[in-house]
Amino acid sequence: MDKDTPTSSGQIYSLGEQERAELEKKAEAGDAEAAFRLVQYHTFTQNNEAQRERWLLVAARLGHRTAQHNLAVDLSRDGKDLAGAAHWAAEARKGGDPGAERLLVEIEAARAAMLTPEAQAELAAKAQAGDAGAAFRLSRYFNYVLQDRGAERRWRKLAAEGGQPAAQYELAVDLYRNGKDLAQAAHWAAEARRNGDADAARLLREIEALQSPALTPDQEAALVAKAEAGDAEAAFRLSKYYHFVHQDGRVRGRRWLVRAAEGGQATAQYDLATVLQLDGNALAEAARWAAEARKNGDADAGRLLQRIEALRSGAPGQPGR
Template sequence: MTLQQQAELMSKAEAGDAEAAFRLSGYYGFVRQDYEQEQRWLTVAAKNGHATAQYNLASDLSRGGKDLVQAARWATEALQKGHESADRLLGAIEAAQSAMLAPEEQAALAAKAGAGDADAAFRLSRYYNFVHKDRAQTRRWRKLAAEGGNAAAQYDLAVALYMDGEQLAEAARWAAEARKNGDADAGRLLREIEALQSASLTPKEEAALVTKAEAGDAEAAFRLSKYHHFVHQDGRVRGRRWLVRAAEGGQTTAQYDLAVVLQLDGGSLAQAMRWAAQARSNGDADAERLLQRIEAMRSGSR
């Protein structure tokens, strides 16, 4: 970008041209790598109604819990402007708000967790999952909480292992522990893990299911999601694709499972609630409890 072009864009941006301000933010962010100027023009673009700028600003403010109140404000603005990913971002921000810890709280919880306090470890696992998006720290504190007997952590650990598609025996063990310790959803999870440990399909069976699923058969799509997840271990790619297809086709268990997956992702609580509510309306006996669990996570009362 020439100096003349920069000057022209600045003139337009200062006069209220949101697109010009957004272009300047990109220029300073990607070309000049000047964070201060990038934020300045991104904010100008957001204030003038640029949906992508609002989304990007919300994403930046939410990173590491920098300013979650303002992040939620801009994500809401972007959602109202029709940004397709703003709903997911807003859910992630709300989850982060519910899990937020002050530095002194983090230190106190880390000390307690290190001394064997499972509930403290569980709170830290939520903090690192929803606020910092730090998978390694989330796993560390979640496992410590699970080993300390926290039923919610045991359930979350079982779901994480289950969705990885590689450690079903460990997933079943933690689901059984969570059930023993009173987690209301763990029994269902354990039954599903046990049932799906034998999810193999022959090439001929897979081809037939693909044909049916592509034609709109939700049951076929659901079986394919399990096959790719547990046999091919590509659950985050093709397995997720077929799970979404099955849920959209009205398969109730797929809707429930998709809600669980989105909940565990930590950034999709609004969508998780939508699918849990859909599963409930379709008669899933456990969906009401799942919906309450997700609502509690959003409000921070879990």
């Protein structure tokens, strides 16, 4: 390798003193690209957060769509300024940023779940005293605002144990998705069904149907060949096999689930939408796959889509969802 070739981001975005001064002059005169180049310099070379924030705001105000997107991400982190984040995500979308629509959906979901410190403390006190609804509301906050899955799971488990049906359903889905404790997944799905959750019966049937024998190597190879050739049913069967037999749901199981959904398999599309909804930061994609599942005849997909859209809009009248 040529010793003069940059080998790190810090070197790639480095500026000499004169270059930096010229860029600052251009940025102050209204050059958005110059302002964003200064953002890169202060991010990767100088690691100067104050200067990075300064020039990022300048670039965003000058209409640089990547700067607007990045500023929206910064402001949404930990619920710092969700109104400002939504503004800049909307500006980036107006400017044609390809990821802005999804970002805006995520920010709006976070705004719907937002809590003040006082409200959070009040809900925590209620939840600790046995209020399952308060515990579930906290799980929403930690999922969609702070994206703290550990805390989200703790509050959701408390809500499920307190009899909150939506929490029980989501706990069952989480256990089912992880592929490690189908007995517990079935238990919570049954509890959710008993407490009136409309989707729990389907989930319970699916979990119970997974007590199928492992594939032989020849059967696995045959399914892979079919799936690679475009057979969505084979891809869906592989997704279940890798997820629940190999407990490899995050890698091969997820890959085959996506392949099956892309091939038009309605149940795979429903399952993928459910997984994405629980991820907390992919509601736009979740809605897209729920809509596809509904279009392809899945009987429960319309209700799933309604639930996802309620999360996206923060609709108040959704009991526990």
